[in-house]
Amino acid sequence: MSQIERNVKAILAELPPGVELVAAAKGRTPEEILQAVQAGVKIVGENYVQEALAAYQVIGSQVKWHFIGHLQRNKVKKAIEIFDMIETLDSLPLAEEIEKRCRQKEKIMPVLVEVNSGREPQKYGVLPEDVENFVRQLSSFSHLRVLGLMTMGPALGDPEEARPYFQETRRLFEQLKSLSLPQVEMKYLSMGMSNSYQVAIEEGANLVRLGTKLFGPRQY
Numbered sequence: 001m002s003q004i005e006r007n008v009k010a011i012l013a014e015l016p017p018g019v020e021l022v023a024a025a026k027g028r029t030p031e032e033i034l035q036a037v038q039a040g041v042k043i044v045g046e047n048y049v050q051e052a053l054a055a056y057q058v059i060g061s062q063v064k065w066h067f068i069g070h071l072q073r074n075k076v077k078k079a080i081e082i083f084d085m086i087e088t089l090d091s092l093p094l095a096e097e098i099e100k101r102c103r104q105k106e107k108i109m110p111v112l113v114e115v116n117s118g119r120e121p122q123k124y125g126v127l128p129e130d131v132e133n134f135v136r137q138l139s140s141f142s143h144l145r146v147l148g149l150m151t152m153g154p155a156l157g158d159p160e161e162a163r164p165y166f167q168e169t170r171r172l173f174e175q176l177k178s179l180s181l182p183q184v185e186m187k188y189l190s191m192g193m194s195n196s197y198q199v200a201i202e203e204g205a206n207l208v209r210l211g212t213k214l215f216g217p218r219q220y
């Protein structure tokens with residue numbers, strides 16, 4: 001068994017019931033991703049549409065594909081052909097483009113709203129105080145389905161320092177759930193990466209996005 005397969009099996013055995021693994025695959029070859037899939041990965045997360053297309057050629061629809069990078073509007077047309085969920089919806093213009101392209105293809109795209117929980121100017125995502133209004137606006141888009149929230153949180157050495165950002169995102173998640181907006185179903189809370197997923201799960205994450213922990217150190 002390869003190291004990747006061992007890592008995947010160990011993580012799948014460790015995750016509590018109800019928490020799903022997204023294999024964050026940026027910079028990995030289609031063959032590496034395939035090993036992870038053969039070891040039980042059901043969801044692959046990709047940051048780049050081009051990279052995803054190459055991996056999709058090899059792996060196809062035996063897994064779900066989640067987009068987890070920053071989606072440029074000029075990549076939406078391609079993205080909606082392969083992705084089952086866009087975890088990083090972060091602006092109205094992007095939502096409008098996804099709506100338009102999905103209408104043309106008669107598709108409905110599940111999305112998560114990316115929250116900039118650390119209020120970091122260099123990061124994408126909607127500021128916590130703007131999330132409710134944004135989701136209310138999305139609620140009228142008939143070809144999008146808001147299924148939850150995603151956050152990165154600041155990159156910190158100590159995972160404990162990420163806890164307040166996860167807590168704030170969880171609070172927003174519960175608040176939105178209580179609004180019962182049309183076409184909005186608060187089902188997924190995507191938080192936590194290799195160094196922080198345990199804290200994220202304690203704070204209510206049910207999707208964790210792991211790269212290094214499965215595939216080893218990476219270039220980017």
Ligand SMILES: *Cc1c(COP(=O)(O)O)cnc(C)c1O
Pocket residue numbers: 024026047068069152192193194195209210211212213
């Ligand atoms: C790369 C990446 C991850 C995984 O990061 P690791 O620290 O390698 O686990 C998770 N989420 C997003 C959005 C990423 O870009």
